[in-house]
Amino acid sequence: MIIKTDQTWxxxxxxxxxxxxxxxxxxxxxxENFGYETEFQEIWADVDEDGAITxxxxxxxxxxxxxxxxxxxxxxxxxxxxxDHNYEMLSGKREITEQFRxxxxxxxxxxxxxxxxxxxxxxxxxxxxxxxxxxxxxDVDSIMELRYMIKEFDIRPTAKESLEQALSTKTGRTYLIxxxxxxxxxxxxxxxxxxxxxxxGVCSHPDKRNQGLASLCMEALCQDILAEGKALCLFYDNPKxxxxxxxxxxxxxxxxxxxxxLRHSLPEQKTTLVK
Numbered sequence: 353m354i355i356k357t358d359q360t361w362x363x364x365x366x367x368x369x370x371x372x373x374x375x376x377x378x379x380x381x382x383x384e385n386f387g388y389e390t391e392f393q394e395i396w397a398d399v400d401e402d403g404a405i406t407x408x409x410x411x412x413x414x415x416x417x418x419x420x421x422x423x424x425x426x427x428x429x430x431x432x433x434x435x436d437h438n439y440e441m442l443s444g445k446r447e448i449t450e451q452f453r454x455x456x457x458x459x460x461x462x463x464x465x466x467x468x469x470x471x472x473x474x475x476x477x478x479x480x481x482x483x484x485x486x487x488x489x490x491d492v493d494s495i496m497e498l499r500y501m502i503k504e505f506d507i508r509p510t511a512k513e514s515l516e517q518a519l520s521t522k523t524g525r526t527y528l529i530x531x532x533x534x535x536x537x538x539x540x541x542x543x544x545x546x547x548x549x550x551x552x553g554v555c556s557h558p559d560k561r562n563q564g565l566a567s568l569c570m571e572a573l574c575q576d577i578l579a580e581g582k583a584l585c586l587f588y589d590n591p592k593x594x595x596x597x598x599x600x601x602x603x604x605x606x607x608x609x610x611x612x613x614l615r616h617s618l619p620e621q622k623t624t625l626v627k
Contacts, residue, residue: 354428357395358388365395368405369419373547374468374585375445375605379410379417381545385523386412396432398425414440418448430455439613446607458611465594467602469584474601475571484572487526487538492516494535495526495553502555504590518542526553527569537565539573541584549577551586567596574600 357365365383369376379395386393398407398420407420409429416433418424433439433456442449442456446463487495496512499505508514518524518540528538537556541549551573556566577584587608588594594604 353399354396354425354432355399357397361395361397362388364405365397365408368397368408370547371421372419374470374583375466376419377543377545377548377550377585378412378443379408379419380547381523381543382410382412382417384545385521396429398428411436414438416442418442418444418452420448424448424451426451427455441610441612443608443610446609449609449611452611456611457613460612462610462612463607464587464589465604466606466608467586467588467594467597468605469574469578469600469602471601472575472578474599475575475578477575479568479571481572483529484569485528485530487519487528487535489516489519491526491528491535492519494530494533495528495538495540498535498538498555498557499553501558505553505555514542515540518544524549525573527573529565529569531557531560536560537569539566539569541573541577544577544582546582548583548585551584571600 362383366380369380373380382393383395388395392413394411396409397405400406407424407429408418409432410417411432414436416439418426418429430452433442442452442458445466492512492515495515499507499511515524515526519526523544524540524542525544526538526540528535530536537560538553539551540553542552543550551570554566554570556563574584584602586597586602588597
């Protein structure tokens with residue numbers, strides 16, 4: 353049975369999602385940030401005869417995120433999606449989104465590797481933090497200037513606003529290194545919540561590559577977030593970058609699938625590590 357949840361379901365919903373905190377990063381963050389009683393966000397649950405949750409579907413504006421621990425009631429959840437004329441994207445672990453294909457029209461699909469880090473055992477705990485700074489709003493312009501230099505990145509028009517919001521609301525942080533007051537390397541987190549965080553925007557200035565600066569920023573960021581008891585995750589579609597992440601202890605946990613109607617373009621989000 354599909355029900356629309358409210359705050360009274362919060363404990364059950366989070367308990368269900370918390371077994372895979374990295375995989376459910378976006379759902380958990382959206383629930384913690386916006387709750388159950390907004391016009392732009394809704395959360396449905398598939399509930400069995402005993403009242404136990406067997407699947408979740410979250411809508412944030414026109415974006416839908418499904419989750420289940422195995423088989424999901426895709427047919428019933430698809431009725432909700434297909435009745436939404438503002439539907440823009442269905443995203444999630446590939447094994448979950450694939451179950452929607454018989455019921456929802458996917459005209460375009462983008463898939464990336466999805467990796468998770470839960471332990472700091474492979475991180476270098478003796479790195480020098482002398483030149484690593486925690487960004488504030490005054491650094492946003494310089495961070496964006498650096499990101500626009502990275503040819504592997506496709507920057508959305510709202511990227512600057514998103515970065516400012518993350519820093520302002522503490523749902524993201526950026527560790528950076530400067531040279532003459534210009535950001536030359538950085539690593540960021542986004543969608544931080546009580547259980548997990550995502551690493552994005554790991555890069556160095558083209559003239560500062562192969563000096564290990566981005567790795568320093570990323571290792572410091574990962575160490576601090578893990579120390580708070582959170583799991584880390586990231587997307588990547590570059591096997592070379594993936595090998596670097598794996599040396600830090602990240603492990604592939606599947607593919608993240610983003611599915612769009614034909615009228616929508618593919619997103620830019622990449623997490624390319626430039627040493």
